[in-house]
Amino acid sequence: MKNINIKKFFEFEKGIKGNIIILVASIILIYLLISLYFANHYFFNTVINGVDVSLKAHDDVDDTIRNYIKDYKLQLIERNGEIEEIIGQDIGMQYNEKNTAYKIYKMKNSFKWISSLLNKQEYYIGDLFVYNEDKLQNKINRLNCLNIDIIESQNVSFKYLNGSYETVKEIYGNKIYKDKLDEAIEMSILEGKTKLDLNRNFCYENPRYTLKSNKTFKTKNLLNKYVGTKITYVFGSKNEMLDGNIINQWLSVDENLDILINKKAVNEYVQRLSKKYDTVGIGRKIKTSTNKIVEVKGGFYGWKINYADEVKALLENIKLGEVIKKEPIYVQKALFRDEDDIGNTYVEINITRQHLWFYKDGELITEGAVVTGNPNKGNGTTVGVYMLNYKQKGATLTGENYSSEVTYWMPFNGNIGIHDASWRHSFGKNIYRRNGSHGCVNTPLHLAKTIFENIEEGTPIICYEE
DSSP states (O other): OHHHHHHHHHHHHHHHHHHHHHHHHHHHHHHHHHHHHTTSBOOTTEEETTEEOTTOBGGGHHHHHHHHHHTOEEEEEOTTSOEEEEEGGGGTOEEOTTOOTHHHHHSOOGGGGGGGGTSOEEEOOTTSEEOOHHHHHHHHHTOGGGSSOOOOOBOOEEEEETTEEEEEOOBOOOOBOHHHHHHHHHHHHHTTOSEEETTTTTOBOOOSOOTTOHHHHHHHHHHHHHHTOEEEEEETTEEEEEOHHHHGGGEEEOTTSOEEEOHHHHHHHHHHHHHHHOOTTOOEEEEOTTSOEEEEOOOSOSOEEOHHHHHHHHHHHHHHTOEEEEOOOEEEOOSOOSSOOSTTOEEEEETTTTEEEEEETTEEEEEEEOBOBOGGGTOOOOOEEEEOOOOEEEEEEEETTEEEEEEEEEEEETTEEEEEOTTOSOOSTTHHHHHOBSSSEEEOHHHHHHHHHHOOTTOEEEEEOO
């Protein structure tokens, strides 16, 4: 009984092996038969220049391509959604009988047909189609997309609002690069494509920078840094505030998203500060020693902002986004920053009365008659508020046709100054009109000595006429 079962088992196993051999042989036979078929036919999923030639016999492909050309049209999909067409017949599109398509099936191995079941077989033959170039160019030139009002593309921009900058979305215009359009259309026709998206094929002039550009974020942050600047200019008891509400008017962004600061506008701002707060040469109401109120204009004494240096410093403040309190940079400073920038230490020279007073801390130190410049010879002492430049003991004053030794020399207006005049025997009255100086203020020796011993560099000197 046991021997019978073993015999049946071997017979069953032998039958299975036989069936497998038959199955494998059948598969190989089918594979070889199909390979034989593809020796004269194209594989599955085969496309040549846009024409589907899958399973077509090599000899039948010519007719297939001719039929494709017969109804060929290229759709141009434009940015505004409009679709225009270029029809093959309108441009004389034809099948080139002398093409090199034979290279495709010559290089094809018919035994590799299985791969075509999963992968698309796409080929491009450069000489498969021909067309009339002039007709195509005329057709392109008449396209609506080239004959409409041009809207230029614009980069992302920036808007100042409520103390900070916001980005404004870029604008995509309708201006087309003609050369790129020509190239894209010609290539699409040669490749047998039926649709051409002008936007995806970069035929339009696009903004260089958009909301998503890295530089957009950098520029926005830098703009906000600049307008975050807050400078409190201090002018004695008065302040001037400079912040983003003014600074934003000085900022612009160029086509490269680089920030430009309008230096002319910055300079004009500093000039406005200067005009408002500089005191050099302004008219001052002076209460004289004779209890009269006179207005004195001119001279060099007072506050004067250094335009160039302050503009340079202000630009740096803005670039650093600083929040500071400061004085502007001055070319020259007065003793005080209030409305009365002279104070109570000064020399007062009344040209009309030919008299001088010297006050120190409000106390009259000395006074006396003087002789000023001769106005009849064009040497009159110039009115205005000046300051003592320096003082020198022992000096030789020279000029055209004169040389004078003085003991006390105190210049306040170039080569014009206060000094003793030992060659004079009298002072005051109308001497200056007939025998005045060359512009200096001549004083008796004792008067010059007292002034010299008590005056400091920078002390205001007021020259006026009643």
